[in-house]
Amino acid sequence: MKKWGFVLLALLLAGCVSEKGVIDKEGYQLDTRHAAQAAYPRIKVLVIHYTADDFDVSLATLTDKQVSAHYLIPANPPLHRGKPRIWQLVPEQELAWHAGPSFWRGATRINDTSIGIELENRGWRNTAAGKQFAPFAPAQITALIPLVKDILTRYNIAPQNVVAHADIAPQRKDDPGPLFPWQALAAQGIGAWPDAARVAFYLNGRSAYEPVETASLLDLLARYGYDVNPQMTPAQQKRVIMAFQMHFRPALWNGVADAESQAIAEALLEKYGQAG
Structure with a gap:
């Protein structure tokens, strides 16, 4: 056993056997044994x-x-x-x-x-x-x-x-x-979707299409992740609400702020958290 240990050491020193975590390249070696903790996946x-x-x-x-x-x-x-x-x-x-x-x-x-x-x-x-x-x-x-x-x-x-x-x-x-x-x-486990019971909770007996304040809904959408800013025109605000409705309330995607859209946004924030 001692003889084989000397042989292995000799081969290692000669570069014939790679150390675990060390990769031989043409003209250099990579030591991958010290992974940084401050590393994040590019694809999110x-x-x-x-x-x-x-x-x-x-x-x-x-x-x-x-x-x-x-x-x-x-x-x-x-x-x-x-x-x-x-x-x-x-x-x-x-x-x-x-x-x-x-x-x-x-x-x-x-x-x-x-x-x-x-x-x-x-x-x-x-x-x-x-x-x-x-x-x-x-x-x-x-x-x-x-x-x-x-x-x-x-x-x-x-x-x-x-x-x-x-x-x-x-x-x-x-x-x-x-x-x-x-x-x-x-x-199927792909993407976000609100829980129906929580949407009903936040709807709280209101009619689905009861109007709500546009600013209130946009605040929820901004917190969830959509691009909302104070300089937006009414037409631009409508486009953001339409995008949200096409994804999460496709039965009616007219861009009008209503109670069901608001309840869906609240249920999504509760389930997945707000941006940032």
């Missing part, structure tokens, strides 16, 4: 988009020089060996240009800290009744769920940080719109 947010175009045009756009996303999911993903195929356009460790000017829970430059998933979907069109959004195919959502679960597990992304593009850029964006199945995904 998952952003869901729709492409507002067909798959071929979407793929061409997202692989051009102007915009990009980490993943693109067709409306009806082709099956290969029984599994839906998803297109990865940018490695997760690299930054993609999908969020644009954005804000969420005190942070800007959301591209720097997020993964973006684009869903092939035509978006909305104007009708006599206003904006009409296109539904999402069940096969597309079926493909999305395991991908998102993998991402959330890898980066420990908090439920409140699984967001719509409209949540982080309400003045510019509507996607993925009110037909995206946020509630169904929350039942």
